[in-house]
Amino acid sequence: MGEDIFFQRRSVRSFILDKDIPSEDIEYILKAAMHAxxxxxxxxxxxxxxxxxxxxxEMSKTHQYTKPLSSAPLAILVCADMKPNGKDINKFWEQNASAAIENILLAATYRGIGSLWMGIAPIEEYMTKMKNMFALPEHVNPVAIIALGYAKTNFDMSKRENRFEQEKVHYEKY
Ligand SMILES: Cc1cc2nc3c(=O)[nH]c(=O)nc-3n(C[C@H](O)[C@H](O)[C@H](O)COP(=O)(O)O)c2cc1C
Known part of the structure; x- marks a missing residue:
């Protein structure tokens, strides 16, 4: 398996709370997100x-699986504009946001920063919580919370499993 960032990225759930991410890295991560x-x-x-x-x-209390935020020095709430050109409903909102999210995770990995994707959409209860907390306008939906920070313990790359499954690949027909 290659050493590319795709294979290095793993979910980080325990961060060094007081180790901030330099602003250049935050900017790089956001640029990568918007290049999706x-x-x-x-x-x-x-x-x-x-x-x-x-x-x-407060965000760490959104649901059971957002607890890792309690040690994260930074969070990004990724949202979707449901009417990006002012009129048409954006049917691909979750897919567009997810492409940006994956770029965030990979850009962070590239800069040695740990990350965690925590789902918000399409669960109404969680979406409402984030909408209220950040007073999002009607046409903006929260999609996911991304925790960012330096991992407390680095993932042991030698313990990486091979996730490639030949039987999930179909040629020409299912
Ligand atoms: C849509 C989505 C929602 C997720 N939500 C959570 C979450 O709420 N809390 C969490 O700890 N991990 C969450 N994850 C991370 C997955 O659990 C993780 O990616 C998966 O177990 C594979 O592990 P890896 O990221 O280390 O490769 C989410 C991932 C995706 C793609």
Missing amino acids: PSANNTQSWEFIVIKDRSKID
């Missing part, structure tokens, strides 16, 4: 960058 592909090139994403401890702690 999107249906009709709508670039229908919005990002809320959160460093405020009390806000991140």
Whole structure:
């Protein structure tokens, strides 16, 4: 298996709380996010960058699996503009945002920063929580929370499993 970032990236759930991410790295990660592909090139994403401890702690209570935020120095709430050109409904909102999210994770890996993708959409309860907390406008949907920071313990790359499964690949027909 190659040493490319695709294979190095793993979910990090325990961060060094007081080790901040340099602003150049945050900017790089956001640039990478906005370089993602999107249906009709709508670039229908919005990002809320959160460093405020009390806000991140509040976000960690969104659901059972957002607890890792409690040690993260930074969170990004990735949102989708449902009407990116002011009128048409953006049917591909989750796919567009997800492409941006994967770029965030890979850009972070490239810069030696750990990350975690925590799902918000399409669960109404979680979406409402984030909508209220950040007073999102009607046409903006929260999609996911990304935790970013330096991993407390680095993943042992020698323990990586091979996830390639030949039987999941179909040629010409299922
Ligand atoms: C849509 C989506 C939602 C996820 N939500 C959570 C979450 O809420 N909490 C969490 O700890 N991990 C979450 N994850 C991370 C997955 O659990 C993780 O990617 C998976 O177990 C594979 O591990 P790896 O990222 O280390 O390769 C989510 C991943 C995706 C793609």
